[in-house]
Structure formats: structure tokens, C-alpha cells
Amino acid sequence: MSTQTGGRRERLRKATLQEIHEAVRTLLVEQGPAAVTINAVARQVGMSGPALYHYYAGHDALIGAVTADFFDELATAMEQVRDARAHAPVGERILAVCRAMRTWAISHPAEFGWIFAAPITPLNREPDSERHQAGRRFERVLLDLTIELWQTRPFPVPDPADLPASLREQLITYSATIGEQLPPAAAHVFLSCWIRLYGLLCMEVLHQLDFAYSDLEPVYEECLHDLTRVLGLAPTDDARP
Numbered sequence: 001m002s003t004q005t006g007g008r009r010e011r012l013r014k015a016t017l018q019e020i021h022e023a024v025r026t027l028l029v030e031q032g033p034a035a036v037t038i039n040a041v042a043r044q045v046g047m048s049g050p051a052l053y054h055y056y057a058g059h060d061a062l063i064g065a066v067t068a069d070f071f072d073e074l075a076t077a078m079e080q081v082r083d084a085r086a087h088a089p090v091g092e093r094i095l096a097v098c099r100a101m102r103t104w105a106i107s108h109p110a111e112f113g114w115i116f117a118a119p120i121t122p123l124n125r126e127p128d129s130e131r132h133q134a135g136r137r138f139e140r141v142l143l144d145l146t147i148e149l150w151q152t153r154p155f156p157v158p159d160p161a162d163l164p165a166s167l168r169e170q171l172i173t174y175s176a177t178i179g180e181q182l183p184p185a186a187a188h189v190f191l192s193c194w195i196r197l198y199g200l201l202c203m204e205v206l207h208q209l210d211f212a213y214s215d216l217e218p219v220y221e222e223c224l225h226d227l228t229r230v231l232g233l234a235p236t237d238d239a240r241p
């Protein structure tokens with residue numbers, strides 16, 4: 001096989017993979033997750049179900065690849081906002097990234113819901129999968145900024161002795177997985193902030209708070225304001241774009 005022929009085949013394969021992923025997204029957005037089956041996707045791209053197995057070993061592999069796409073899209077949106085403020089104070093970049101995360105999520109509710117239903121796996125599971133790597137990339141955006149904040153202006157942390165033993169052990173393990181760039185007590189603060197912020201966003205996107213709110217942006221901003229106090233950020237770090 002000539003290099004030219006091999007290159008053409010690779011381009012055709014990549015184009016087909018892109019078409020498959022777009023078909024998954026269309027089914028997800030228009031009909032919901034249950035509609036994303038091998039046969040339905042194959043029909044969308046004009047091939048048979050068995051033919052799709054030439055590209056993916058099965059439904060799980062297909063779902064994993066598309067989930068990686070969504071994680072990468074979200075991470076890219078957050079990274080672009082972060083990098084556009086490369087010389088801004090770290091607190092300002094943290095807030096900008098948090099707002100970019102919400103903007104992408106509410107603009108892509110089906111995709112964000114899909115991500116929420118496919119949590120990032122621990123480091124000791126499928127570490128080489130596309131989905132795992134993309135999920136870790138998303139996770140690192142805010143984590144790396146928090147590490148930078150900790151290294152330049154450490155925020156208040158609890159006394160580890162005041163935490164339950166089981167929680168301390170888990171935080172020690174988590175700290176080790178991130179190269180101890182945050183000590184366990186600082187990791188506890190980071191994770192607590194993340195749980196609150198991401199949890200609120202998930203509730204918004206999944207319409208769990210519609211009974212009380214028609215616009216959750218002020219609630220999200222209030223949450224960000226509270227987190228700035230937890231992280232010891234100055235009011236000037238709260239500047240809006």
C-alpha cells in the first residue's frame with residue numbers, strides 16, 4: 001500500500017468517525033440518551049449495525065469516545081477563558097473558568113447531562129482510555145488553578161485532626177494521586193468547593209430547582225461569592241469580564 005493510499009484511507013476513517021459522533025449527538029439532543037443505540041446511530045450515517053462495529057467494538061466503546069468529545073469540548077471552553085486572562089490574578093481566572101463551565105453547560109444541557117451520568121473514573125481504572133484522559137483534562141482545569149492559588153497565597157484550611165478518620169484517609173489518598181500538590185486539608189477545601197459548585201450546576205441543568213427558580217444565574221453567582229471567601233480571595237478577584 002502506498003503512503004498516499006494509506007493517508008487517504010485514514011482521512012476517510014476520521015471523517016466517518018466524525019460523522020458517527022455527530023449522529024450520536026443528534027440522537028442525544030433530539031431524542032435523549034435511550035435513543036443512542038448502535039442500530040440507530042448506524043441508520044443515521046447510512047450503514048448497517050454490524051458495519052459500525054468496524055469502528056467501535058460495541059456500545060460502551062462508542063459511548064466512551066463520544067463522552068470524551070464532550071469532556072474535551074467543556075475543558076476547551078474553560079481553558080480558552082483561562083488562557084485569555086493569562087496575566088490576571090489567579091482568583092479572577094478561577095471565577096472566569098467557573099462561569100465558562102456554566103455557560104457551556106446551560107448551552108449544551110444534553111451533553112452536560114451525558115457527562116454527569118458518566119463520572120470521571122479513579123486513576124486505577126481504565127487510565128489509558130480516551131474518556132478517562134478527557135475527564136482528567138476537565139478535572140485539572142480548576143484543580144491546577146487551585147494549586148496555583150495555594151502555592152502563591154495559601155487559603156484557610158481545617159485542622160486535619162478535626163476531620164473524621166475515614167475522611168482524612170480518603171483525603172490523604174486523593175492528595176497522593178495529584179502528586180501531593182495540595183496537602184490533604186487543602187484538598188478538602190478544594191473538593192468541598194467543587195462539590196458545591198458542580199452540584200449546583202448539575203441541579204440547574206437537570207431542572208431539579210425549577211420548582212423555585214426560573215433564573216439560577218444569581219444563585220450561581222452567590223455561590224461563587226461564597227467560594228471566594230472560602231478560598232481567601234480579595235474582592236478585586238471578583239471582577240466580571
